[in-house]
Amino acid sequence: MNEELLWVLMTILGCLLGAIPFGVLVSKAMGLPDPRTLGSKNVGFTNVLRVSGTKAGVLTLLGDMGKGWVMGWAAMHWLTVESFIMVVAFSPILGHVFSPFLGFKGGKGVATAVGAVLGLSPSIGLLLLLIWLGAVAIWRYSSGGALAAFWCFPVVAIVNEQRQEFLVFALVVSGLIWIKHKDNIVRLWKGTESKIGQGRPG
DSSP, rough: OOHHHHHHHHHHHHHHHHHOOOHHHHHHHOOOOOGGGGGOOSHHHHHHHHOOOOHHHHHHHHOOOOHHHHHHHHHHHHOOHHHHHHHHHHHHHHHHHBBBTTBBBBBOOOHHHHHHHHHHHHHHHHHHHHHHHHHHHHHHHHHHHHHHHHHHHHHHHHOOOOHHHHHHHHHHHHHHHHHHHHHHHHHHHTTTOOOTTTTOOO
């Protein structure tokens, strides 16, 4: 199979894998409320953690990170063209944010993006994960941790990577995640954003 065809097939697979809403599946499997009906109505880790508890939240986190990691790792090992690698790594993030299984709605892409970066560059992915979780542990704002990690991502890419394609990937992913967090940014500015362990203010 030539690399162009493999790239197309992997990109389609990545979008479909990324579109799997682990937050919904985990909640249903555990007999818990559908996260789309409570809290922020988001299918990601933070809302599942808030409405369904730690176990469901952690399983959702692992599932969402895992689908990103699988495609990032596979792209690095099966493809040689740098632009192809980055598109395949981006595909599960795109699928997660615009899931066809959820009417082209979805999560905000943070866990899936961290997983994809871990697959592409374990050291940079681990650094992003530590920034994200560290900021959350200090300030207890999940959105704040995500924004901090993906503000740092392009800077880390410039310092640690020589691949121009990786920097473009970092800019596109970070831009998408900041756009998806625009409402959170407003709430953080106003001081009304909810913290981990508490309900949404108001």
